[in-house]
Amino acid sequence: MIFQPFDINGVTFKNRILRSSIGGKTSFYDGTVGPAWRHFETRFAQAGVAALISPTVSVHDRRFSPLQYPKISQDRFIAPIREGVQAVQAHGCRYILQLGDPGYHTQMSLLPEAIDHHGPSDGFDLVFGYGNRVKAMAEDEIQQVVASFAAGARRAREAGCDGVEVTASKGYLLHQFLNPATNRRKDRYGGSVDGRFTLLAEVVQAIRSEVGRDYLFGIRLSAADFNYLPLNLRLPLSLPLGQYFRGNGLPETLHYGRRLAELGVDYLHITAGFGFINPKESPGEWPVDEFRLYANSIRHLSGKAHVRAMLLNALPRPLTKALFGWRWRFVPMANADYARQFRAHTGLPIIANGGFQRRSEIESALAGGQCDLVAMARPLLANPGLVQRFQQGHDAPERPCTHCNRCSVATGVLPLGCYDRSRFASQEAMEAQIMWWSGGPSYPGAAP
Numbered sequence: 001m002i003f004q005p006f007d008i009n010g011v012t013f014k015n016r017i018l019r020s021s022i023g024g025k026t027s028f029y030d031g032t033v034g035p036a037w038r039h040f041e042t043r044f045a046q047a048g049v050a051a052l053i054s055p056t057v058s059v060h061d062r063r064f065s066p067l068q069y070p071k072i073s074q075d076r077f078i079a080p081i082r083e084g085v086q087a088v089q090a091h092g093c094r095y096i097l098q099l100g101d102p103g104y105h106t107q108m109s110l111l112p113e114a115i116d117h118h119g120p121s122d123g124f125d126l127v128f129g130y131g132n133r134v135k136a137m138a139e140d141e142i143q144q145v146v147a148s149f150a151a152g153a154r155r156a157r158e159a160g161c162d163g164v165e166v167t168a169s170k171g172y173l174l175h176q177f178l179n180p181a182t183n184r185r186k187d188r189y190g191g192s193v194d195g196r197f198t199l200l201a202e203v204v205q206a207i208r209s210e211v212g213r214d215y216l217f218g219i220r221l222s223a224a225d226f227n228y229l230p231l232n233l234r235l236p237l238s239l240p241l242g243q244y245f246r247g248n249g250l251p252e253t254l255h256y257g258r259r260l261a262e263l264g265v266d267y268l269h270i271t272a273g274f275g276f277i278n279p280k281e282s283p284g285e286w287p288v289d290e291f292r293l294y295a296n297s298i299r300h301l302s303g304k305a306h307v308r309a310m311l312l313n314a315l316p317r318p319l320t321k322a323l324f325g326w327r328w329r330f331v332p333m334a335n336a337d338y339a340r341q342f343r344a345h346t347g348l349p350i351i352a353n354g355g356f357q358r359r360s361e362i363e364s365a366l367a368g369g370q371c372d373l374v375a376m377a378r379p380l381l382a383n384p385g386l387v388q389r390f391q392q393g394h395d396a397p398e399r400p401c402t403h404c405n406r407c408s409v410a411t412g413v414l415p416l417g418c419y420d421r422s423r424f425a426s427q428e429a430m431e432a433q434i435m436w437w438s439g440g441p442s443y444p445g446a447a448p
């Protein structure tokens with residue numbers, strides 16, 4: 001089934017494999033996409049995936065995460081995106097632009113900014129964001145968020161993208177509003193399972209009325225939050241404690257899925273966990289060195305970021321790994337069963353993400369009705385030619401992705417690419433592949 005086309009709202013996908021969002025420092029400092037982004041995205045399109053889901057592109061003009069990630073918060077960002085989208089589409093590959101707002105999970109800023117710490121409720125979060133304290137958004141600020149998503153979707157359409165996807169996962173702003181531990185509001189944006197959905201519902205309605213019914217529009221949704229993973233300290237504790245530690249589980253998210261279907265969303269992209277990165281969305285190892293690298297690169301921004309970096313530097317490696325790497329392990333097709341439940345309960349086309357790499361596994365998920373499409377990130381970064389390899393009848397790449405997650409965390413600081421030295425014959429070979437991703441067309445290095 002992998003190579004059977006599939007249609008959603010008038011958009012045909014030539015096969016069932018999508019490249020999942022891969023964000024990196026591929027833009028200029030103001031958020032305008034640059035040549036590195038265009039090269040990077042085009043290389044996946046050349047390699048035969050049916051569609052690319054873009055990195056999370058920020059709809060907010062000040063909050064972007066991290067620096068040099070793309071933005072779509074002003075009309076001037078449209079033309080450079082259009083150029084890259086056309087280059088992707090020239091290879092028969094669709095381009096879905098993922099819209100997001102990191103809220104208080106904003107990880108990096110040129111200079112510390114109060115706006116980077118705004119979220120649903122006042123509080124503290126040790127692991128995510130750099131702000132010492134989270135500050136609750138006022139209602140007019142929430143209305144601006146709704147308008148910024150609608151404007152972002154209009155701009156994506158004007159840039160020629162085949163569709164838009166809104167991230168209500170990843171622990172980003174919309175997810176912060178859905179999650180009972182981070183949304184303790186008592187107004188209409190909180191207070192109950194449905195109250196916490198209000199912001200997402202308003203965003204969906206605003207986008208639909210902006211882009212029309214005939215435009216492809218999906219939501220990336222976390223099937224279960226697992227708030228206790230990765231290990232974190234969030235204050236204040238809220239009652240009931242079970243809900244605080246768990247976050248939303250399937251009963252709540254399936255309800256959200258049904259409501260999204262009623263609101264006219266075209267598909268759901270199912271993942272799990274809360275926050276980037278977390279072991280449910282990116283199953284595999286917890287990369288100590290890359291976390292240290294990342295924490296150190298932002299330690300100047302706040303007292304919290306400084307203490308976090310100090311902790312990571314000072315603790316012995318095994319202790320760090322035991323604490324922060326608790327319950328990190330690779331699970332193949334980690335969210336396929338969640339995807340099946342969403343498919344059954346909502347009747348919507350479902351994209352499953354997390355831990356796919358083998359052709360046989362993808363085939364079984366498709367044939368077993370667990371999902372309609374599969375999105376992959378790390379395996380394609382490790383082996384860009386994976387789809388062609390499947391076409392040749394192979395089940396797996398010669399040197400598979402090891403799910404070490406170095407790429408997932410290094411991305412905030414270093415160029416995009418696979419950083420698992422054990423997969424390459426030499427350090428030079430690894431660097432050549434990294435440079436190939438974003439180097440110019442004439443880069444002489446290792447085309448995989």
Ligand SMILES: Cc1cc2nc3c(=O)[nH]c(=O)nc-3n(C[C@H](O)[C@H](O)[C@H](O)COP(=O)(O)O)c2cc1C
Pocket residue numbers: 020021022023024054055056167170271281282283353354355356375376377378379407408409411416
């Ligand atoms: C380098 C890198 C950057 C990523 N950037 C984003 C992003 O911008 N937005 C997003 O929603 N997910 C992002 N992800 C998560 C992936 O889309 C995907 O959910 C995750 O890697 C699990 O899928 P996989 O097992 O196929 O890798 C990123 C992953 C990696 C490896």
